[in-house]
Amino acid sequence: MKLSIDVGGTNLRSELHSQSEIVCEDVSSQENDLIDFIEAKLQSYPLISFIGIAFAGQIYKGEILSAPNLRIKEPKIKEYFESRYNLILEIDNDLNCAVRAEAHYFQSDSVLALYVGTGLGSAFIDNGQLVRGVKNQAFEIGHIPYKKSTLACGCGKTNCLELYASASGLNKWMHYYNIPNVSLLELENSPETKNREIAFAFKEALLFAAGTLITIANPKILVLGGGVIKHNPYLLEWLKESLRGQAFSASLDEVTLVISELQNGAISGAKLLEEHKNG
Numbered sequence: 001m002k003l004s005i006d007v008g009g010t011n012l013r014s015e016l017h018s019q020s021e022i023v024c025e026d027v028s029s030q031e032n033d034l035i036d037f038i039e040a041k042l043q044s045y046p047l048i049s050f051i052g053i054a055f056a057g058q059i060y061k062g063e064i065l066s067a068p069n070l071r072i073k074e075p076k077i078k079e080y081f082e083s084r085y086n087l088i089l090e091i092d093n094d095l096n097c098a099v100r101a102e103a104h105y106f107q108s109d110s111v112l113a114l115y116v117g118t119g120l121g122s123a124f125i126d127n128g129q130l131v132r133g134v135k136n137q138a139f140e141i142g143h144i145p146y147k148k149s150t151l152a153c154g155c156g157k158t159n160c161l162e163l164y165a166s167a168s169g170l171n172k173w174m175h176y177y178n179i180p181n182v183s184l185l186e187l188e189n190s191p192e193t194k195n196r197e198i199a200f201a202f203k204e205a206l207l208f209a210a211g212t213l214i215t216i217a218n219p220k221i222l223v224l225g226g227g228v229i230k231h232n233p234y235l236l237e238w239l240k241e242s243l244r245g246q247a248f249s250a251s252l253d254e255v256t257l258v259i260s261e262l263q264n265g266a267i268s269g270a271k272l273l274e275e276h277k278n279g
């Protein structure tokens with residue numbers, strides 16, 4: 001039996017694969033500790049032999065180094081479970097997982113994934129290889145310095161791109177200005193100037209993210225995913241129209257922008273972790 005888990009900033013989704021069936025579960029990642037969740041699964045299904053986890057945080061050699069949008073009880077998760085149970089556990093950053101699943105889907109060796117969900121993340125497969133950096137932290141687009149803000153990012157800094165181009169960023173700004181929680185489209189079409197400004201700042205930051213990534217990575221495919229993109233697919237055409245002048249034109253001419261066709265790229269990638277050991 002194999003267990004795949006996607007731990008996002010809002011949802012903890014799992015798929016348990018046995019020979020005869022797939023059992024799916026979707027719970028809150030804020031209210032369910034990952035260690036407790038896995039322990040409970042192992043009690044119910046002692047035959048689990050492999051666990052693959054796509055995690056919305058910074059991972060290095062089976063250890064959670066940081067998690068801007070989550071609380072963690074036991075960072076050394078691989079060691080914790082492998083020393084207690086007869087199983088293999090692999091964990092990697094959720095975008096590293098997602099980009100593998102996207103590259104597999106598109107059958108391409110040059111794919112950059114840019115996902116806008118609770119956080120803002122990206123990862124890059126270049127010439128068939130995942131670009132990891134020395135400590136598996138490459139392409140952390142959400143936490144690059146962007147604009148000084150009165151709000152704090154989950155990582156502690158006050159100038160991250162994620163403060164603008166993410167669901168958590170949008171929620172923070174709406175809360176800051178006492179605006180009832182509404183969708184991006186409702187903000188954009190609101191008669192209130194402040195609401196429209198929040199939506200504009202989101203789009204400006206997303207455009208900056210996409211333009212920067214195309215310029216520094218020069219990918220063949222840029223795939224957009226994550227909850228905010230899935231709920232606002234109009235952002236694809238808007239980005240295509242707006243990128244000229246925001247990215248190096250030689251790179252922009254070569255890239256194809258698409259929206260992810262995968263139901264959940266991160267969990268699809270978590271399944272692939274059995275073949276590709278993590279960083």
Ligand SMILES: [Zn+2]
Pocket residue numbers: 068142143153154155156157160162
């Ligand atoms: Zn940050």
